[in-house]
C-alpha cells in the first residue's frame with residue numbers, strides 16, 4: 588500500500604498525477620446505491636458488513652477512484668454511546684434523546700468497542716474484496732461535530748443549543764467533548780487494527796465556531812485524538828469546513844494531510860503550512876453540476892496551480908450532493924486519471 592498513489596501523496600512523496608477520491612463517493616448520486624438502499628434503512632446498511640462492503644465497492648468498480656472509504660457514518664459513535672439514532676429520508680439524522688444536561692452527559696457510555704464491532708467486521712470484508720488494489724480510508728467524526736448532533740438532536744442551521752452549552756456551561760461541554768474524544772480514539776484504533784490504510788477525522792461544522800471557541804472546544808480534542816492514534820504507517824487526514832481559516836491551527840495537531848474547503852487558493856495555503864503536510868480537496872462540489880468543459884477546465888486549473896508540489900490529493904471541498912449527475916462525476920475521475928504533472 589505504501590506504493591499506492593494515494594498513500595504516497597498523503598505522505599508528501601512525488602506522484603505522477605494527483606490521486607482522486609471524493610467525499611460521499613458511495614451515495615445517493617448513484618442509481619446502484621438506490622438499488623441497495625431501497626431494501627434497507629441506512630443504519631441497516633452500515634451494520635451489515637456484506638452490504639457495507641457492497642456499497643463501499645460501488646465507486647471502486649464504477650468510477651475507478653484511487654482510494655475507497657468505509658461505508659458508515661460519523662454519528663455511529665454517538666449511537667454507541669447511548670444516542671437513539673435514526674435517519675429519515677428528507678429529514679436527515681435524528682437523536683431522539685438529545686444530550687443537554689449533566690445527567691444526560693453522565694449517562695453516556697465510553698466503553699463501546701462491542702457496539703462498534705460491526706465496523707471492524709465490515710473493514711475485514713472490504714479488505715478481502717479490495718484485495719490490495721487500492722487503500723481503504725476509515726473515519727470518525729470530530730468531537731465538536733458529533734457533539735452538535737447529540738445536543739441539537741439532529742442537523743442544525745445555527746447550532747444555537749450547542750453554542751449555548753459551550754458559552755454558558757463550558758465545564759459540561761468539556762465533559763461531553765472529552766467523552767466523545769475518548770470513544771473516538773478507541774474507535775479509530777479499532778479501525779486501524781481491523782486493517783484500514785488511512786483515517787480521516789471529519790469536523791464538518793467547525794466553521795460555525797469563532798477562533799477562540801474552535802481552539803478551546805474543537806482543536807484541543809482533535810489534538811488529543813491524533814496524539815492517541817497508533818499511527819504506524821497510517822496517514823491521518825484532518826477535514827473541516829472552515830479549514831481555509833483554521834488550517835494553521837489544524838497543522839499543530841500534526842496530521843499528514845489537511846483537507847481544504849474551496850474558499851482559498853490551495854497553493855497559497857499549502858505554502859503557509861509546515862513542510863510535509865499534504866493537502867486534499869479545494870474543488871467546489873458545485874463544479875460537478877456544470878458543463879463538462881467547465882469541469883475539465885477547473886480541474887486542470889487546480890492541477891496547474893499545484894504542479895511541482897508534492898503532497899496533493901484531489902477531492903472536493905465537501906461531499907458530493909445527491910443530485911449531481913453520475914456521468915459528471917465519472918467524467919471528472921477520467922480527466923484526473925489522464926492528467927500528468
Ligand SMILES: Cc1c2[nH]c(c1CCC(=O)O)Cc1[nH]c(c(CCC(=O)O)c1C)Cc1[nH]c(c(CCC(=O)O)c1C)Cc1[nH]c(c(C)c1CCC(=O)O)C2
Nearest residue numbers: 610611612613614629656657658659660661679789791906
Ligand atoms: C456531517 C456528516 C454526517 N455524516 C458524515 C458527515 C461528515 C461529512 C460531511 O460533512 O458531509 C460522514 C459520512 N457519511 C457517509 C459517509 C460514507 C463514506 C462516503 O462515501 O463518503 C461518510 C464519510 C454516508 C452517508 N451518510 C448519510 C447518507 C445518506 C443516507 C441515505 O441514503 O439516506 C450517506 C450515504 C446520512 C447523513 N449523515 C450525516 C448527515 C447530515 C446525513 C444526511 C445527509 C442528507 O440528508 O443530505 C452526518
